Amino acid sequence: xxxxxxxxxxxxxxxxxxxxxxxxxxxxxxxxxxxxxxxxxxxxxxxxxxxxxxxxxxxxxxxxxxxxxxxxxxxxxxxxxxxxxxxxxxxxxxxxxxxxxxxxxxxxxxxxxxxxxxxxxxxxxxxxxxxxxxxxxxxxxxxxxxxxxxxxxxxxxxxxxxxxxxxxxxxxxxxxxxxxxxxxxxxxxxxxxxxxxxxxx
Numbered sequence: 001x002x003x004x005x006x007x008x009x010x011x012x013x014x015x016x017x018x019x020x021x022x023x024x025x026x027x028x029x030x031x032x033x034x035x036x037x038x039x040x041x042x043x044x045x046x047x048x049x050x051x052x053x054x055x056x057x058x059x060x061x062x063x064x065x066x067x068x069x070x071x072x073x074x075x076x077x078x079x080x081x082x083x084x085x086x087x088x089x090x091x092x093x094x095x096x097x098x099x100x101x102x103x104x105x106x107x108x109x110x111x112x113x114x115x116x117x118x119x120x121x122x123x124x125x126x127x128x129x130x131x132x133x134x135x136x137x138x139x140x141x142x143x144x145x146x147x148x149x150x151x152x153x154x155x156x157x158x159x160x161x162x163x164x165x166x167x168x169x170x171x172x173x174x175x176x177x178x179x180x181x182x183x184x185x186x187x188x189x190x191x192x193x194x195x196x197x198x199x200x201x
Contacts, residue, residue: 031201033180037193038135045180045187048199050109050125053175055102109176114156114168121166123158130159130198133171133191154192 033048111124112131135152143151156171173191180187 031199033178033200034198035178035180035189036195036197037189038195039193043180043182043187043189045178045182048178048180050112050191051106051177051179051188052109053104053106053177056105058102112158112171112173112176114158114166115170116168121168123160123166126201127160127162128158128199129161130196131194132157132196133194152192 031046031048033045035043035045109125111122112128113120113122115121134155134157136155138148138151138153141148141151154171155167155169157168158166160166176191178189178191178194178197
């Protein structure tokens, strides 16, 4: 009587495993973040993520351009070589035919790095409950006058899921942006505009 139950137990165990896997994404979708900016604005973001934006350089020009081969059609077909301008023809073609420009891309960040003195601590985002920034104006800034007022040195304190705290006297997250959903739509906030953020998972 017990042998027929073995396959049934295995099937039930398999179904439970599948349900657990399906439940993981929805649990992630239920996460939220409470954000406060230096300007005093507050938001509650659904499905928050930290995105790193970067630039993808344009591909190099083709071999024909590098070798200086004349364009199709030549001067008699009204091509670029029919222009009456000074300078090498290849330089003029490069000026007018710059090709596709760089593209923008982004990916989700998995961790951030906080520095205290010479020690750098890398923190997985999944282990961070809250992140609070402090900032001080850079007194000897070399930026132009219209940018000096936005030139700050940032520090941060992270509270982790186990209750511990990691304090750093310097943090620079580059192009990192907090992205989330509001009732009005998607919202992107640069990390430099954030005073504090608290995650709820």
